[in-house]
Amino acid sequence: MKTLYRSLFFIFILMIIGFGVYNYSKDNEMGQNQPPIPPVPDQTKYRLKLYFGSSNNNRLVSEERVIISDELQEEKLIIEELIKGPRNRTLKASIPEETKLLSIKTIDNICYVNFSKSFLDSYRWDLMNEAITIWSVVNSLTEIEQIQAVQFLIEGDRVGAIEKYYSLKEPFYRNEELFKKEVITPFDTFNVFLDYLRTGSYDNAYRMLSKTSTEKLDFLKFKLNMGTYIRELRDYEITKYQTQKYSNKVILLVTYEKKSTAIGNLDNEFMESWQMIYENGEWKIVMPI
Structure with a gap:
């Protein structure tokens, strides 16, 4: 009788072990078929x-x-x-x-x-x-x-x-x-002024004028005059300039030469002068009125 019980107990243990091995292999097989879970990125x-x-x-x-x-x-x-x-x-x-x-x-x-x-x-x-x-x-x-x-x-x-x-x-x-605040020379200021005129940014160009200039010249008249001026310059380029300093102002002498691509009967060269003053930490352009 004891032998029978031992045999039954042994068979029971074998069944438990077999069932465990079966479940493990099934779980492992299912795990291999599942797509990997991406790791959560570290922030x-x-x-x-x-x-x-x-x-x-x-x-x-x-x-x-x-x-x-x-x-x-x-x-x-x-x-x-x-x-x-x-x-x-x-x-x-x-x-x-x-x-x-x-x-x-x-x-x-x-x-x-x-x-x-x-x-x-x-x-x-x-x-x-x-x-x-x-x-x-x-x-x-x-x-x-x-x-x-x-x-x-x-x-x-x-x-x-x-x-x-x-x-x-x-x-x-x-x-x-x-x-720090960038120091701009009078010639740099004049170049920026011309760039604004060339691109039609007359409001920005107008802000570069001295206080006395804006008091004497309204914006609409400035825009009209500068529109004509910049069109006349389209066939010319600046080739040299000279700065004359005085106690309260600077005179900028600018020389223009005709571009090689210019068409028509134009002067080969001409010179103009611009007066500039230093106001509120910036060079301002004094308009000839």
Whole structure:
């Protein structure tokens, strides 16, 4: 009888073991057929120091923001935030919002930023905008310790001048001077004034006049006169200039020469003078009235 009980107990144990092995193999088989569960991405807390144009767009102003993101490349995050623009409404955006970041990579301490062509095509460029845009990107990226310079690419290529002031063929290094108010010469001011006229930004050009000029010359008359003036200049380019300084003013002597592409019976060269005064920390143009 005891032998019978032992036999039954042994069979019972074998059944339990067999049932366990069967269930384990089935669970293992089902697990192999299930798609893997992707890991939850780790999010990183970034403290970014971004640079945008000041309210007058004549210097860089920093804006700090904290971003929690699963983006592993801090350089990419910086450019994406710059494209979004400043959160402080008194600051100016430095990159056209239509711009697309195609790629970004840091090699040997140089960050290669590859923008879409809209970076150049959708912007109103002048001397100050170019400087602010370039060093907004450069100074923001060089906040990262291992980045010493930034090389701009447009759809994978190095290009010449954005407009006519800066070339993008070589890398740019950090510029601390733009954190202060940029000092613009009378000739720089005059060039910006002409750029505004050429692009029809008469309101911006009018703001560059001295106080006495705006008091004596209303905007509509200014727009009419300057429209005629800038059309007469379209076949000429500045070849040289001279600055004469006096106690309370500057006389800018500008020489124009006819472009090689000009058509018609035009003078080959002519000279004109512009009077400028320094008001409220800026050079202002005195209109001949």
